[in-house]
Amino acid sequence: MTSFSPLLVVAVALVDAEGRVLLQQRPPGKPMAGLWEFPGGKVEAGETPEAALVRELEEELGIATQESCLAPASFASEALGDRHLLLLLYVCRKWRGVPEARHATALSWKRPAQMYALDMPPADLPLIGLLDALL
Numbered sequence: 001m002t003s004f005s006p007l008l009v010v011a012v013a014l015v016d017a018e019g020r021v022l023l024q025q026r027p028p029g030k031p032m033a034g035l036w037e038f039p040g041g042k043v044e045a046g047e048t049p050e051a052a053l054v055r056e057l058e059e060e061l062g063i064a065t066q067e068s069c070l071a072p073a074s075f076a077s078e079a080l081g082d083r084h085l086l087l088l089l090y091v092c093r094k095w096r097g098v099p100e101a102r103h104a105t106a107l108s109w110k111r112p113a114q115m116y117a118l119d120m121p122p123a124d125l126p127l128i129g130l131l132d133a134l135l
């Protein structure tokens with residue numbers, strides 16, 4: 001039997017009062033540099049997905065939220081090199097602080113309809129339609 005060890009990644013659509021979603025641009029030196037993605041990152045050993053996302057938002061954007069403010073929205077399942085990516089997407093409308101690009105090259109608030117024209121990772125593309133319908 002072949003073993004299956006997916007890469008588990010959590011990401012969030014932070015939604016502002018105007019229904020725009022925060023995207024961040026991956027920095028040089030990382031795989032898929034320059035692409036626009038949802039803030040988030042890998043779930044570490046022993047962590048729940050929600051705890052990982054609260055941690056990533058603090059580390060990457062300097063904002064604070066609570067696990068109860070993270071609503072599961074959708075997921076993506078996609079080959080990623082020799083791994084298989086499971087990307088869990090949450091929606092969050094409540095946080096404290098103003099997002100700043102601590103790791104990313106840039107941040108941008110976008111309406112879902114504007115995302116179709118952006119360079120985003122392949123796993124994110126099916127998630128755009130979901131956000132377009134949801135927000």
Ligand SMILES: Nc1nc2c([nH]c(=O)n2[C@@H]2O[C@H](COP(=O)(O)OP(=O)(O)OP(=O)(O)O)[C@@H](O)[C@H]2O)c(=O)[nH]1
Pocket residue numbers: 009010011030031032036037038039040041042080085087121122123124
């Ligand atoms: N955060 C995030 N990662 C995504 C998205 N879409 C997508 O394919 N990924 C992939 O999921 C993985 C997340 O890894 P990462 O490098 O951001 O994770 P991390 O913050 O833990 O970084 P690190 O590896 O430097 O510690 C990458 O392979 C990334 O390309 C997305 O929308 N947001």
